[in-house]
Amino acid sequence: MTFNIRLSPLLIGLAALVLTACQSTVPYVRTDQPAPAPVVVADHSPERRALNEQVYDEATRWVGRLFYRSDFGGVDWDALTTRRREAVVAQPDEFAFYDSLNAVIETLDDRHTNARAPHRRVRTEALERGEAQATYGMTLRWSPDGWIVHVVRPDSPAGRAGVQVGWKAxxxxxxxxxxxxxxxxxxSEEIVFTDETGASRAFTLTAEIMPALPQHRVERLDGDLLLVALEGFDTAPVEAVMDAIAALRSEQPARGVILDLRGNRGGSLYEMTRLMGMLVREPMIATIMTGRFVDQRIAVDPAEGAYGGPLVVLVDAASVSAAEVLAAAFQESGRAMVMGEQTVGVVVASRHLNLSDGGRLSVGMQELRTPSGVVLEGRGVTPDVEIIPTLAQRRAGEDVILAAAVAWLAANP
Structure with missing residues (x-):
């Protein structure tokens, strides 16, 4: 069954209902309830084991019912989860349990399918709301090589200790x-890194409360350019960016827009399409979704006040999911010049489910393709202009990708 879903500015509310209705035809899915508070039990206790058993069975059952590949990528899911159950439920604490549970889920080779421990979920959601949290002052980004230090805040435990951008945690x-x-x-915690030479470096850092880093940025650049950067497609930052773009048609004209999706973790496909509607003058397909239960073609119509001038989209190896979908759609349609680094291809629509201990399960449910039908999962987006900053440039804060975008817009008014 295939649905053609068009998100026009006049029908946004209806379109949201259609998207919800299509997804809610999947059996057993519940997304309308708040997350339960984390359940706290003693480590190494019978209660810990009992809770592990309950959550393990919940999570593996949901994955078995909902995962978008009916053959589970060649994995015998029932046999695997039965065989590994005892080792996982025997873990002595919340974080060891979730790490072991995710090791089972990772056999499916889909980064959108994962489980998040209750207390890690609480922290992550607080950071996304912009709340100050205890931190070492460094931002890690996942890569195929592991967790890499991307940002070190100077006035932080990590900054004072000498932790460097580019090290692997x-x-x-x-x-x-x-x-x-x-x-x-x-x-305090001892954190061991591997530096660029392969040497091991260990630091004992003590966490401090620091303000959360902003989830979006809007900045006027020289040459009448507007830079908008998004860490994720969440309602509040997307609305702020849409307001800034709408202002271009009236009081603040711009000669070009740079949409910076580097490090964008993805997020709501609905919010992604809302933003796309502010950047197109003609209707277009955003993505094709296929899965076990429903197929959809999601189209976007121009919103009122949409900007149709020169557009550059910036991506890097940490631009994933909806960020890759948007970049690929604009690239295929010719709407934007895509610049930066090759993305990794983590592009599957997922559904979040509450677990009974307060954790969160994410299950990949639909494969996302470009408007022409190209599979993005495992492939990613190859920029029109590929630019790979050196480690020295990154440590010096020299943004060569942004500089290239500014130069391109100057040459292509």
């Missing part, structure tokens, strides 16, 4: 990042 008090405890104010 190996262990946190002997644990992987996924199995470690989230930072808490005043607690």
């Amino acid at each position: 190996e262990t946190f008090d002997g644990r992987s990042l996924e199995a470690s405890l989230p930072p808490s104010e005043g607690r």
Whole structure:
């Protein structure tokens, strides 16, 4: 069954209902309930094991019912989860349990299918709301090589200790990042890194409360250019960016727009299409979604006040999911010049489900393709102009990708 869904500015509310209705035809999915508070039980206790058993069975059952590949990529899911159940439920604490659970889920080779521990979920959602949290002052980004230091805040524990951009974070008090405890104010932790030479570097850092980094940025650049950067497609930052773009038609004209999706973690496909509607003058297909339960073609119509001038989209290896979908659609249609680094191809529509201990399960449910039908999962987006900053440039804060975008717009008014 195939649905053609067009998101016009006059029908946004209706379109949201249609998207919800299509997805809610999947059996057992519930997304209208708030997340339960984290369940706290003693480590190494019978209660811990009982809770592990309950959550393991919930999570593996949901994945079995909903995962978008009916053959599970060649994995015998029932046999695998039965065989590995005892080792996972025997884990002594929340974070070791979730790390072990995710090791099972990772056999499906889909980064959109994963489980997040209750206390890590609480922290992540607080950061996305812009709330101050305990931190070491460094931002890590996932890559196929592991977790890499992307930003080090100068006035932070990591900055004062000399942690450098480009190092790989190996262990946190002997644990992987996924199995470690989230930072808490005043607690110290030994973090081991591997530097660019392959040498091991260990630092004991004590977490401090620091303001959350902004989730979006709007900036006027020289040459009448507007730079808009988004860390994710969430309602509040998308609306702020849409307001800035709408202003271009009236009080603040711009000769070009740079949409910076570097490090964009994806997010709501609905919010992505809303933003796309502010950047097109002609209707277009945003993506084709295929899965076990429903197929959809999602189209976008121009919104009132949409900007139709020169547009550059910036991506890098940490632009994933909806960020890759948007970049690919604009690239194929010729709407924008895509510049930056090759993306990794983590492009599957997922559904979030609450787990009974307060954790969150994400299950990949639909494959996303470009408007011409190209599969993005595992392929990613190859920029029209590929620019790979050197480590020295990154550490010096020299943004060669943004500079190239500004130069291109100057040459292509």
